[in-house]
Amino acid sequence: MKSNIYQWLGISMLTMSLMLAGCTSNPSEVTTGITSENDKGSTSKVLSAEFDAEDLDSNWDEKSSKQIALNGDSITTSASSGVFIEGTTVTIALPGTYVVSGELNDGQIHVKLENNGNVKLILNGATIHNEDSAAIYVEKAGKTIITLAEGTQNSLSDGSDYVYEDNADEPSGTLYSKDDLSINGAGTLIVNASFNDAIVGKDTLKLVEGTYVVTSVDDGIIGRDVLAIRTGKYTLDVAGDAMKSTNDNTEELGAIYIVDGTFDITSGNDGIDSIGAAVIENGQFNIVSGEGSESKIDETTSAKGIKSATELTMYKGTFNVDSADDAFHSNGNVNVHGGQYSITTGDDGFHADSALTINDGVVQINGSYEGLEGNQITVNGGNISIIASDDGVNVAGGNDESAFGGRGGASFATESDALLKITGGQIKVDAKGDGLDSNGNFEMSGGTVVVNGPEDNGNGPLDYDGTFNMSGGTLVAVGSSGMALAPSEISTQAALLMYYTETQAANTLxxxxxxxxxxxxxxxxxxxxxxxxxxxxxxxxxxxxxxxxxxxxxxxxxxxxxxxxxxxxxxxxxxxxxxxxxxxxxxxxxTTSRGGMGGFGGGMGGGRGPMGGRSDDNGEMPAMPDGEMPTRPEGTNGEMTMPDGEMPTRPEGTNGE
Known part of the structure; x- marks a missing residue:
């Protein structure tokens, strides 16, 4: 693997530099293309990826290339050396260009070079099935480039049981490479994986272009160290993860980088799963994970749309996600710089264990447990619409234990740096729980926010544990009155909170x-x-x-x-x-009376269960002594005192989260 395929640098902005080559007949011509800069996100690493001339060159010289003909139950070749045929297995031992065509009923293309070097395989209308191993197995090569000849359809498939020698466990995929693998060309590759995974690169896997149709009993496309996609059309229907990286030995590895492409993904587990950073420049993504938002999954299952263990960044693109678990998830930060998002999820729309930053884009969360969730949430721009069965926006501390195992149901302890910050954009929230909930502080200096909050008194349109400094922008929050809050008195912009004695009708100006x-x-x-x-x-x-x-x-x-x-x-x-x-x-x-309760502020929701510490399963408030309501002391910003100094009791069956 090239040492400069990507590198991390410790600076305060995320800068991404791509060296992209144009698809040209002259492989020596390499052009540099896209540079994207995050000037508002809260990230600390730089990722650069490179597609070199060899990756992009899909041409070959027919005269100098060696031909490998697949004839059903036999194989022939024009090569005088460097190619060994044993039954229906052909082994390539010398670097060079090999054109593969025809059909092989039960056999293998095996790349095992005697010395280091590169191999170029041209799939020129090749159909290969192997009943007990990989259809194409790259065991040893400096780099292998597979070209899908333009206008051709190529197919790889395997049986449901592999036969290994001794204690070996490789190969374990229909197309399997232990070294760097790049696939280019304008042709089509169909992969049917019946044993395990479909396309596996144990080092760096680059998909430059082409049409891919993948079905798998487990995972679809895996790049262990790096999975880099320049463009192409991808249709994946898999029982496991559709696309993933797996090397978590160091923070320099395990990245997924997508420049562009069209992706139609149906996955039993995650749609895109990066053990390192995941960066998406552009593309069209249609993802259904875990059978969609209406399905029920257990706590050990992860069925997210797109997730990263460290940093998830989207610049542009169109995303249609229907996920049983979080639609977009990171154990670190999530950065949204643009794009169009249509989301329906059984859990969170966007979840970041650390910081979630939205700078631009059109975000429609059509159904969720909680819309936006993170330890720190910053909205600098964009148009955001949220429908949530619990909190619309929830800021809290801690880590989501569901991230790379199942979804879990862990509670999250409040951190002192928990902050909801809105500086711009337009946000509309429809929430059955709290509309905007910060288990820390809340700052708003710009933008327009409309909250249609809860109709029950166990939650409020606004909820915060620290202070709410309102210094700019327009905020309208309507809902029940039992836990309704206004901004804190430290605010520099005026605000009013109106309490009605009776419930007011919807859809009235x-x-x-x-x-x-x-x-x-x-x-x-x-x-x-x-x-x-x-x-x-x-x-x-x-x-x-x-x-x-x-x-x-x-x-x-x-x-x-x-x-x-x-x-x-x-x-x-x-x-x-x-x-x-x-x-x-x-x-x-x-009036001097400030009405409802406020101040409970639960932690992050770990799943679809009841809202810990705020209401029982029916949305009712915790019981007060003698049926009284708590009162607020003069000069407070929503802090509670109970009658006779007592504390509220929690309903039976709650855990106080």
Whole structure:
């Protein structure tokens, strides 16, 4: 393997440099292509990958090439030396170019060079089946390049039981290479793996182009040290992982890098599974893992869409993911710089044990347990829509033990650096649990966020354990009132939290107008609600406002919100003057009572079970002594005190997570 195939450098930004060669008839012509830079993500490593001229050269000289003809139950060759035929096994012992064509009923192409060197295999309409071993086995070569001749269909298959000599356990895949392997060419390769894996590179595996149709009783495509894909069309239907890297001996190994391509993946386990970093520049990805979001998997099974053990980064691309487990997962950081995402998942949409950063892109999480989850979540841009059966956005500490085994159900302890930070973008949340939940601090300085929170009082539209500093942007959060919170009093931007005595109907316009009758903010909640929290740069401390229900105005099609707009006002609910930066309002105007509980803040959800420490299985609040409600002491930001100094009791069967 080349020592410079990729390298890690300790700096504060992720810079990716690719040396890509154009598909040219002159293999000496190499062009450098893509350089992508992360200027806002929280990553610390650099990955560069190289496709050299040999990888990209799909041409060959017919006159100087050696022919290998497959004739059903026999093999012939034009080579006078370096090729040995024994029955239906042909062994290539010298470097060179070999053109393989025809059909082999039960045999093998075996590459075992006497000395170091490169072999180029041209599959020119070759069909190879081996009943008890690999169809193509590269045992020893400096590098092997397989070219799929343009316009040809090539097929490899094996039987369900391999026969090994002595204590050997290799090969264990239909196409198996112990050294560097590159596959190029505009032809088609069909691989049916009945024993174990389909395409295995025990060193570096590069797929440059071509059409691949892979079925496997276990994994599909494996690059142990590196799996690098430049382009191509891939259809994989496998019982295990569709694409993966496996070398975890050092942090320099085990990476997956995808420049472009079309990927249609159906996997019993993970769609893409990188034991190291995973970087996707572009591509079209359609992934169904673990039979999709509606399926039930046990705690020892991992059925994620795309996952990495260290760092997962997407720059562009279209991703349609239906996963039983997390759609996008990293044991370290997840970085989203762009792309189009349509996600349905039985667990999290995006999960990072460390930092999740979204700089741009269109993210639609159409169904999830929790939409975004990480120890630190930063949204700098993009358009994000989340539907969650628990929390829409959940910030907490600790590591997800489900990452590279099963999904697990572990609780996560709160860390002091847990932070939800929103600086830009548009976010819409529909959550049955907490809408935005930070088991640490919360900062918002820009962007527009609309939260349609829970309808039960066991959760709140907003939940945070530390402080919430609101300094910019527009935030509207509606939902139940039992645990409703406003930003902290350290905020520099004004906010109000309105409590209703009765549940309000969904799909009815809510308008906030200033003293002149100008509409400052208007929005239409998607669900019933009993509290409304509004913060906008247009709201000023010391000014008077009126809250209306009904009326008419034009709203944004996605967020159902409008600012500084015109229209007809509805029915007046209440008028008030914002004497404080953070004001609390009810039907009578400004109030000093702050209503609901808040402050429970559970840890990260480890699975689809009940929300630890926040409610029972029916979404009810923990029981209070004598049925009383807790009160908040003056000057607090959502901290709780219980009647007579007592603590709430947890429902039977909960573990307090």
């Amino acid at each position: 809510v308008q906030l107008a200033n003293e002149a009758g100008e509409i400052i903010v208007a929005f239409e909640p998607d669900k019933t609600y009993q509290s409304v929290m509004i913060s906008s740069p247009l709201i000023e401390q010391g000014q008077s406002y009126t809250l209306y229900s009904g009326g008419q105005t034009v709203l944004d099609d996605i967020l159902n919100i409008a600012e500084d707009t015109t229209g007809s006002l509805g029915n007046k609910i209440v008028s008030f003057t914002l004497a404080d930066k953070i004001s609390y309002v009810d039907a009578n105007g400004i």
